[in-house]
Amino acid sequence: MGRRGAEEVVREFVGLPSPLGGRAGAGGHPCQGVYHRPAAGPPPRTAFIAAHYDVDFSEHYLAEHLARRGYGFLGWNTRFRGNGAYFLLDHALAEIGVGVRWLRERAGAERVVLLGNSGGGSLMAAYQSQAVEPNVAPVAGMRPVEAVEDLPAGDLFVALAAHRGRPExxxxxxxxxxxxxxxxxxxxxxxxxxxxxxxxxxxxxxxxxxxxxxxxxxxxxxxxxxxxxxxxxxxxxxxxxxxxxxxxxxxxxxxxxxxxxxxxxxxxxxxxxxxxxxxxxxxxxxxxxxxxxxxxSLRTSQCTAAPHLARVTVPSLVIHATADEGVFDSDARALFGALAAADKRLEFVRDDHYLRRSRPQVADLIDAWVRDH
Structure with missing residues (x-):
């Protein structure tokens, strides 16, 4: 998994139907992303997936860095990309499951790392929580989503510059x-x-x-x-x-x-x-x-990280950027404390929320941690 040149990273567009709907009239798939992988060698056995409530993660800033280190990286979007005004948690989790299944069944990944970046920290924690112990209920007046009861779980969990949860x-x-x-x-x-x-x-x-x-x-x-x-x-x-x-x-x-x-x-x-x-x-x-x-809503939302992190028992890594303007030391320590994983680690990097200066170093840190596991 040595470091590779940028020209050796292949980017593959992935468009898939959702358990909640097919392609739009104009042709677009509801679930879309970009899979980054090394150009040479067999398919990566370990792949990352990153998703957010409404931010487009298809070209996530760590994707090429981790692909150069020998990993697959699926920057994944549910149909709520750029459409957070209509977000529903159970629907989004079902569509993240589409991406995880694609990594396992089509991309050849034997291990999947759930990368919860920024607001995606609580979202990916909710995904793993639902996958190991279904607990997410539909919002008032909505029908249950059958696909959310059978999600493929991740093998490792990384929280990167992550918030405590949407309501918080x-x-x-x-x-x-x-x-x-x-x-x-x-x-x-x-x-x-x-x-x-x-x-x-x-x-x-x-x-x-x-x-x-x-x-x-x-x-x-x-x-x-x-x-x-x-x-x-x-x-x-x-x-x-x-x-x-x-x-x-x-x-x-x-x-x-x-x-x-x-x-x-x-x-x-x-x-x-x-x-x-x-x-x-x-x-x-x-x-x-x-x-x-x-x-x-503080009272009704299921997008709070802590209850979901209490069901995350896979090895976990929390990385906090100390110059972050919106995620603070107390947030990182709260996330770390809420994780149920016996094998967990907290790391700090001196950079802003988007790691503009330290992306290669953070990719190295994540690479070394994944190798250890």
């Missing part, structure tokens, strides 16, 4: 000063993280009130979504699209003294938090009622 990351980032969910400018001055009267620095009392208000905002949206679904029952509409404003307001993004790390101050993935927070691009910006309940 949204709640930690959301601006709790919003007083009117239909008005992106509404704000309670006593909770406004961008009012200099409140900080930074943010004192402990403000932080406690702020975190409690973030959870309360999440719960209010859940209450409204449940009530609205009840209102729609028996009408012509089964669901509804709505907006969630201002989700770039984690106090740690603004005040580097809170959970210090190598990250730059006053930065988030979308740039300056104040500007990003009042922009139109953000997680959960557009949802349906059922997508909120399936992915973002």
């Amino acid at each position: 990351v949204l709640t930690a980032w959301m601006d709790p000063s919003v007083t009117d969910e239909t008005d992106p400018l509404s704000a309670d001055p006593a909770l406004d993280p961008f009012d200099p009267a409140n900080g930074p620095p943010f004192d402990e009392e403000f932080q406690r009130r702020y975190r409690a208000a973030q959870r309360a905002r999440n719960d209010r949206i859940t209450d409204w979504a449940l009530d609205r679904l009840a209102d729609l029952r028996g009408t012509r509409a089964r669901d509804q699209v709505f907006a969630v404003h201002r989700t770039w307001a984690d106090l740690r993004m603004i005040d580097p003294a809170i959970e210090p790390s190598d990250r730059p101050p006053n930065r988030c993935y979308a740039g300056e938090p104040l500007r990003a927070n009042y922009g139109v691009f953000g997680i959960a910006a557009t949802c349906t009622l059922r997508t909120w309940l399936s992915m973002w």
Whole structure:
């Protein structure tokens, strides 16, 4: 599995039907990805698969690096790629299973490594959890998905710059000063993280009130979504699209003294938090009622990592980037602590969320760990 040149990596497009539907009228398969493998030699016996809730992972930044080291790498997308507003967890897990089966049955992989990167950390944990002990239920009003009861499990698990889960990351980032969910400018001055009267620095009392208000905002949206679904029952509409404003307001993004790390101050993935927070691009910006309940609600979502990690017993590796602007040391340690695996390892790399400077080194680290197992 020695290092290979970039020209020796073959990229193969993979398009497959979903257990929930066939090809679109325009011809596209619902499940799509790119399989990276070494050009020379027999098919790799060990292959990675990486998938996300809605980000396109087909050309994942580690794919060619790991292929050069002798592995297969399937950057995989469910039909929710770029379509997170309509995400349903059980449907996505069934479609990840399509990719895992393809690796085993068509690509010749004897071992499959589940790579949970960024938001995909909790998603791939949910996949392995469901594969070893079915536990995921359909969201309210939806039919069960038969294919999700028989998923092929992974052999190794890697969490890379991974969040604790969709409900947790949204709640930690959301601006709790919003007083009117239909008005992106509404704000309670006593909770406004961008009012200099409140900080930074943010004192402990403000932080406690702020975190409690973030959870309360999440719960209010859940209450409204449940009530609205009840209102729609028996009408012509089964669901509804709505907006969630201002989700770039984690106090740690603004005040580097809170959970210090190598990250730059006053930065988030979308740039300056104040500007990003009042922009139109953000997680959960557009949802349906059922997508909120399936992915973002603290109360009802099954996209929280910890319960799923408690069913992950295969050897596991957690890698944390210490300059990450949105995943923090406490997140990595929480993921590591929640893993049920007896054989688990926690590693740190000094880089940002996308590992722009250290991708070859991280590929080496993962390669060495996989070889050990």
